Amino acid sequence: MLAVSRPRLTRDAGLSPAAACRRAAGPVARYPAPVHLAVVAAASWVLASSFPQGRLYRLEQPGSDVVALRAEGRLRAPPWAVREVLLEGWKSQGISPYLVEHRVLHAEGCKDGAQEIAGCRAVWAYERYDPPVIGARDYVFRMEVVADGLEAGGAFELAWALDESRGAPPEGSTHMRANEGAWRITPDGAETRYAYRIVIDPGGGIPTWVVNMANKSSVPKVIAAVEEEAGKLAAERAAERAGTARAPPTASTAR
Numbered sequence: 444m445l446a447v448s449r450p451r452l453t454r455d456a457g458l459s460p461a462a463a464c465r466r467a468a469g470p471v472a473r474y475p476a477p478v479h480l481a482v483v484a485a486a487s488w489v490l491a492s493s494f495p496q497g498r499l500y501r502l503e504q505p506g507s508d509v510v511a512l513r514a515e516g517r518l519r520a521p522p523w524a525v526r527e528v529l530l531e532g533w534k535s536q537g538i539s540p541y542l543v544e545h546r547v548l549h550a551e552g553c554k555d556g557a558q559e560i561a562g563c564r565a566v567w568a569y570e571r572y573d574p575p576v577i578g579a580r581d582y583v584f585r586m587e588v589v590a591d592g593l594e595a596g597g598a599f600e601l602a603w604a605l606d607e608s609r610g611a612p613p614e615g616s617t618h619m620r621a622n623e624g625a626w627r628i629t630p631d632g633a634e635t636r637y638a639y640r641i642v643i644d645p646g647g648g649i650p651t652w653v654v655n656m657a658n659k660s661s662v663p664k665v666i667a668a669v670e671e672e673a674g675k676l677a678a679e680r681a682a683e684r685a686g687t688a689r690a691p692p693t694a695s696t697a698r
Contacts (some may be wrong), residue, residue, distance in 0.1 A: 463544050484670040488513055494663040496670055501502070501659070502644070508651035511642045512662050518628075518635040520673035523606065524680075525628050526599050526637045530561040530673045533570070537668030538660075544571040548583065560586050560601075567609035571616060579616040583607050593630065600627040617647035635673075639666060 488500035504511055516524055525601025532538040533545045545568060550557070560566045564587065571581040585606035593599045601626035612618050624641035642649075643658055690691015 445684075466482060479601060487496045491659060492663070494666070496666050499659065499662055501655075507644075508655075509642065509644045510557070510655050510658075511640065512658055513641075514637075514639045514662055514666055515639060516526060516633070516666075517631060518666075518670040518673060519679050520670055521633055522593050522599070522628055522630045522634055524673040524677040525637070525675060526593060527561075528669055529599075529601055529626050529628075532669075533568075535668060535672055537672065538665055539570075539572075541572045541574040543573045543578060543579075544569070544581075546570075550610055551596060560588065564588055567606060569610065569612060571612075577647065578648055580619050580647070581612045581616040582619040582622055583610055583612050589625070590627075593628070594644070596630060598627055598629045602626075612698040620644040637666070 473634040487504050491499045491501040491512070493499070497514055497516060499501050500513045500515075502511040502513065515576060528535070528538070533542060536542070547558050547568045549565050549567040550563045550565070554562045557563050557564075565585060567583065567585050569581065569583050575578045582605055584603050585608075586601065586603040589602050590598050591600075604623040605619070605621065605693045614676075621644035624639070624643075629636045638661070641658070641662065644654060
């Protein structure tokens with residue numbers, strides 16, 4: 444999942460020598476470990492902003508000018524609905540803005556007939572985005588269901604990171620240098636507690652201060668979109684159940 448917003452340039456956009464050296468580094472490392480949010484909880488996160496669904500924190504990363512972002516809070520939607528929305532986030536323009544292509548390359552641990560992450564333990568997929576101003580970006584990533592215990596009152600966790608072990612993105616677009624993150628949700632009564640972590644570097648010579656500003660503004664929008672989609676899904680299911688309960692008996696059942 445990628446969140447890209449259109450930043451407003453307000454000062455000179457120059458790359459630091461360190462950032463230029465990193466951009467010239469080798470290919471993406473293969474077989475990255477999934478991001479487990481509990482591991483990063485004790486790091487030195489700094490409050491960056493508050494928004495209706497929670498708080499956003501930032502973390503300076505050693506050896507990188509791109510900051511990691513972590514959001515925590517509550518969504519006004521049931522956990523089962525949030526889970527379904529997250530597993531199909533690529534279908535929503537609010538959650539995955541500017542996505543123009545999504546293609547699964549390989550899947551593991553799937554139910555019969557399943558190919559997407561909604562029915563599998565892990566998938567490798569290619570995605571291409573075409574946001575304004577910065578131009579097209581693409582990448583190949585691995586997404587894994589790390590935990591799936593909502594029905595027992597536990598957590599659901601979904602993690603992803605760049606991984607070209609099952610195929611590389613084609614030439615023609617700028618390849619992203621980083622897209623690593625995770626969602627973790629738990630029940631909170633009829634609502635959902637969440638933790639969300641993301642590190643995104645779109646590559647292509649965009650100044651890191653622009654990247655950091657765009658990421659900071661887009662994360663709350665993505666979280667609000669998840670809450671909205673999950674709320675709609677829950678309302679639709681409730682309406683379906685109510686309609687079934689009110690349906691009059693058919694001629695065959697009335698006898």
